[in-house]
Amino acid sequence: MEFDHHSAGFAADPNPFLRDLRERCPVAWSESHGGFWALTRFADVDRVLTDPATFSSRHDLDPDSPFLGVTIPPPPMAFVPVEMDPPESVAYRRILNPLFSPAAVDRLRPRIEQFTDFCLDRFAARGELDFVHDLTSPLPAMVTLDIMGLPVDDWPRYAATFHDMVAYPPGSPELEGAFASAQAINAELHDLVEKRRADPARIRLGGVDALIDAEVGGEPLPVDVLVDIIRLILAGGIDTTTGAATGAFVYLGEHPDARRTLMDRPELLGGACEEFVRWVTPTPLLARTTTCPVEIDGQAIPEHERIMANLAAANRDPATFAAPDDVQLDRTPNRHVAFGAGIHRCVGANLARAEMEIMIAAVLRRMPDYELTAGGVQRYRTSGVQNGFVAAHATFPPFT
Numbered sequence: 001m002e003f004d005h006h007s008a009g010f011a012a013d014p015n016p017f018l019r020d021l022r023e024r025c026p027v028a029w030s031e032s033h034g035g036f037w038a039l040t041r042f043a044d045v046d047r048v049l050t051d052p053a054t055f056s057s058r059h060d061l062d063p064d065s066p067f068l069g070v071t072i073p074p075p076p077m078a079f080v081p082v083e084m085d086p087p088e089s090v091a092y093r094r095i096l097n098p099l100f101s102p103a104a105v106d107r108l109r110p111r112i113e114q115f116t117d118f119c120l121d122r123f124a125a126r127g128e129l130d131f132v133h134d135l136t137s138p139l140p141a142m143v144t145l146d147i148m149g150l151p152v153d154d155w156p157r158y159a160a161t162f163h164d165m166v167a168y169p170p171g172s173p174e175l176e177g178a179f180a181s182a183q184a185i186n187a188e189l190h191d192l193v194e195k196r197r198a199d200p201a202r203i204r205l206g207g208v209d210a211l212i213d214a215e216v217g218g219e220p221l222p223v224d225v226l227v228d229i230i231r232l233i234l235a236g237g238i239d240t241t242t243g244a245a246t247g248a249f250v251y252l253g254e255h256p257d258a259r260r261t262l263m264d265r266p267e268l269l270g271g272a273c274e275e276f277v278r279w280v281t282p283t284p285l286l287a288r289t290t291t292c293p294v295e296i297d298g299q300a301i302p303e304h305e306r307i308m309a310n311l312a313a314a315n316r317d318p319a320t321f322a323a324p325d326d327v328q329l330d331r332t333p334n335r336h337v338a339f340g341a342g343i344h345r346c347v348g349a350n351l352a353r354a355e356m357e358i359m360i361a362a363v364l365r366r367m368p369d370y371e372l373t374a375g376g377v378q379r380y381r382t383s384g385v386q387n388g389f390v391a392a393h394a395t396f397p398p399f400t
């Protein structure tokens with residue numbers, strides 16, 4: 001069937017199309033971007049994500065190879081370890097886990113609160129803001145740079161680069177500009193890693209230094225691999241949380257009753273954030289490549305075919321979620337796949353939750369009466385890589 005996840009028509013309102021696809025053709029073939037099988041049922045998506053032996057994440061950076069990584073179409077760079085398969089990926093994942101463990105995130109909370117207040121103080125007297133530009137894009141960028149021990153002052157460039165990399169469709173000048181900026185960041189990270197590695201007595205500043213000191217199979221990691229890992233953490237950390245948190249502010253702007261509920265019952269905030277992550281599904285689809293012939297829902301699929309696991313559709317499958325299009329602040333159970341599933345499940349999930357909770361709590365405390373500006377909410381022009389918002393304008397009584 002005709003299905004291009006990068007088209008503007010799809011991005012404007014993907015859910016009715018995905019509902020129809022799931023009901024009528026849950027294993028659909030599309031010729032777009034070299035051809036892929038689109039899966040929209042929760043059970044099929046979960047199966048693909050939890051069976052890496054059959055559904056590979058490998059990205060060979062060779063257009064003649066069938067292994068083209070986790071996005072469709074693939075970007076001109078590979079991400080480590082998310083575009084690797086076990087057992088190779090497991091050793092890398094072990095290195096990442098301590099940076100984002102529940103204990104590490106708990107230690108970061110006061111810092112995240114400081115950065116959040118810094119963002120709010122900057123627009124407090126103005127009486128108007130764009131949630132994306134003023135809060136939900138800068139905050140995750142500042143926090144991620146801080147964790148990595150990279151210069152926090154440089155957040156505008158990082159935020160813009162990783163935001164534009166997912167907000168614009170293939171072939172657009174904005175996307176080409178973002179790739180160019182990412183290459184420049186790559187080159188800088190390369191220099192930085194080489195310099196820091198050359199000085200074993202250096203003061204350890206954060207994640208970059210921890211990765212430089214790490215070993216896989218008893219060997220330190222090559223500089224190129226270190227840069228690939230750092231870039232994945234930046235890309236994973238910077239714009240995904242932006243989409244989920246902006247979606248929350250848009251929803252709460254449109255539903256003052258839900259805002260009141262969260263203010264009266266702050267104990268609901270954790271579960272509500274989980275629900276906003278499901279409802280927005282910032283990473284709406286993940287690609288895999290079949291390593292052997294398989295059958296899905298009675299459909300035979302040969303080896304080396306591209307599979308699109310549609311997380312956004314899975315998260316609204318009525319077979320798994322009651323009233324899936326509604327936000328239920330206290331939804332339980334809420335076993336969504338917005339953070340993925342299986343061995344590559346998002347390593348930053350704890351951090352994303354903490355950032356969202358802290359941002360929402362601060363906004364409800366300091367500017368509870370914000371009102372969305374009519375026509376001020378603008379979605380990404382493509383939802384082929386991320387679901388999110390270019391802008392979400394609001395006004396509020398100035399505060400101190």
Ligand code: HEM
Pocket residue numbers: 049057070080081082083093096144232233234236237238240241244277281282283286337338339340341343344345346347348349351352
């Ligand atoms: C709401 C926010 C977030 C969402 C929805 C999200 C989504 C995802 C998803 C779906 C995956 C699985 C990819 C796959 O299976 O191919 C993933 C992996 C990953 N995420 Fe996140 N993410 C979020 C926040 C973060 C944050 C804050 C960080 C770090 C600062 C991060 C870093 C990563 C990394 C490094 C991986 C790769 C893990 C691996 O390959 O083992 N993410 N994320």
